[in-house]
Amino acid sequence: MKHRTEEELIAYRYGEMKERKAIAAHLKECAECRDELARIEAVFAALDAMPVPDPGEDYGERVWRRIAPRLTEKQPRWWESHFVPQRLVALGGVVALVILSFVAGRWTRQPPPIGEQAGAAKVRERVLVVAVGEHLGRTEMVLMELENTPAQKGQKAIHISETQRRAEDLVEENRLYRQTALKEGDQVMANTLDELERVLLDIANSPEELTPAAFETIRKRIEEQGLLFKVRVVKQGLDERRANPDAKPAEGNSRGTERKKV
Amino acid sequence: MAEEVAVSDAMAVERTLAGDRDAYRVLVERHSRTVYRMANRMMGNAHDAEDVVQESFLRAYQKLKQFAGNANFGTWVYRIAANYAIDRIRQRNTDEARRERPSKPGEDSLEVDPLSQVRDTSPSPERLAGSSQLAERMKAALAELSPAERTAIVMRHWDGCGIEEIAAVLNSNSNATKNTVFRAVQKLRRALTPFLEGREARAMGTEG
Numbered sequence A: 001m002k003h004r005t006e007e008e009l010i011a012y013r014y015g016e017m018k019e020r021k022a023i024a025a026h027l028k029e030c031a032e033c034r035d036e037l038a039r040i041e042a043v044f045a046a047l048d049a050m051p052v053p054d055p056g057e058d059y060g061e062r063v064w065r066r067i068a069p070r071l072t073e074k075q076p077r078w079w080e081s082h083f084v085p086q087r088l089v090a091l092g093g094v095v096a097l098v099i100l101s102f103v104a105g106r107w108t109r110q111p112p113p114i115g116e117q118a119g120a121a122k123v124r125e126r127v128l129v130v131a132v133g134e135h136l137g138r139t140e141m142v143l144m145e146l147e148n149t150p151a152q153k154g155q156k157a158i159h160i161s162e163t164q165r166r167a168e169d170l171v172e173e174n175r176l177y178r179q180t181a182l183k184e185g186d187q188v189m190a191n192t193l194d195e196l197e198r199v200l201l202d203i204a205n206s207p208e209e210l211t212p213a214a215f216e217t218i219r220k221r222i223e224e225q226g227l228l229f230k231v232r233v234v235k236q237g238l239d240e241r242r243a244n245p246d247a248k249p250a251e252g253n254s255r256g257t258e259r260k261k262v
Numbered sequence B: 001m002a003e004e005v006a007v008s009d010a011m012a013v014e015r016t017l018a019g020d021r022d023a024y025r026v027l028v029e030r031h032s033r034t035v036y037r038m039a040n041r042m043m044g045n046a047h048d049a050e051d052v053v054q055e056s057f058l059r060a061y062q063k064l065k066q067f068a069g070n071a072n073f074g075t076w077v078y079r080i081a082a083n084y085a086i087d088r089i090r091q092r093n094t095d096e097a098r099r100e101r102p103s104k105p106g107e108d109s110l111e112v113d114p115l116s117q118v119r120d121t122s123p124s125p126e127r128l129a130g131s132s133q134l135a136e137r138m139k140a141a142l143a144e145l146s147p148a149e150r151t152a153i154v155m156r157h158w159d160g161c162g163i164e165e166i167a168a169v170l171n172s173n174s175n176a177t178k179n180t181v182f183r184a185v186q187k188l189r190r191a192l193t194p195f196l197e198g199r200e201a202r203a204m205g206t207e208g
Helices: A006-013 A020-029 A031-048 A059-070 A085-107 A113-148 A161-183 A187-205 A212-224 A227-243 B009-017 B023-043 B046-062 B073-099 B114-119 B130-144 B147-158 B163-170 B174-203
Strands: none
Touching (some): A006 A031, A020 A031, A031 B130, A031 B174, A059 B023, A113 A161, A113 A187, A113 A212, A113 A227, A161 A187, A212 A227, B009 B023, B023 B046, B023 B073, B023 B147, B073 B147, B130 B174, B147 B174
């Protein structure tokens, strides 16, 4: 009989071996490996028996008292809070929007003031439509990935680290587009983006290894809110608006309310 | 949005970033003890552990904009603390090595825990007896681990972190990290063998 190595038994004890069943079966048969595991187990027991360092109930308060004088008040300057690499991509989109609006404003200078405003607004809307359309496409992929992640029976943890990383990036983009949609008075899009943001945050803030139950909760939320469907509808609306810029936006698009400058 | 009772971490981060410095207090009070437990096990003494905790929360505050609600704040500050603890242990080892010539030719894998030095003067008979003697041995054995091995065992065994999480702190891949965990357990086992022999029988029967 081939004995299990020390490394395999340690990994088994930590629940990391893929062939758990085979090892468990082997341990039933093999007294030598059982003894070896028991010796390893004694090390684990000794680790467990070490006293738990406890700084006391009020420790957090003490730490706060010590560090508080060294914390400088943060200045809530919007440009500063957006000057973070992850946000720069999304910010780039918004900056492009502003520049294009400005350029559009200059190009459409000849027509009378009403036409000028309308022209700039149109370009601004077009850029937003394209950018958000692409963003929704990426979000749709993340949601679909989650929907299609197979959860096998008896599986202890589901790894979503890859999806999570993408969700993290999308949260930033999403926030900026939602704010822009709000400024543009596009309530339907802002609402959908708001719902998306919450789910994306949920995904981004979950542990990398989810229990099947936690995973199911996220999945249910996506399903119950019909998020994939909503994303597709809004995206389709955007695609149509992209193809036919003069068409009126979908109903419920509460434009017409006064538009603030971007 | 109406819930004001329990401020979530994400909300506290947003408020801090919006200029409300006191909002950070919630985060400090909520996560200090967890970070302290890890830091104490890493550093081997309370004094250094407290330094690690304070410095980590200061660093987290300074870098808060980079975090900006992207992940779990607790996990994030824990990682900052683990990395800082590793740096401190390395620095401590270098200082120790400078002060006294190493008796073995190993590099940074050899480290001396100040606690073990302070306490080895005259261990009381009670301490030498039974489990406290084992605890002392364990402390010494942990101090002999390399910073990476110690991080691996603290995070894996006591804090139940996944391999990927440990790999992220060690800036390593998962296979290498699994190997680090294994080496750590193996070294502890070798160091404790003489003390553990009598306990084996009791540890039996974990697998039915």
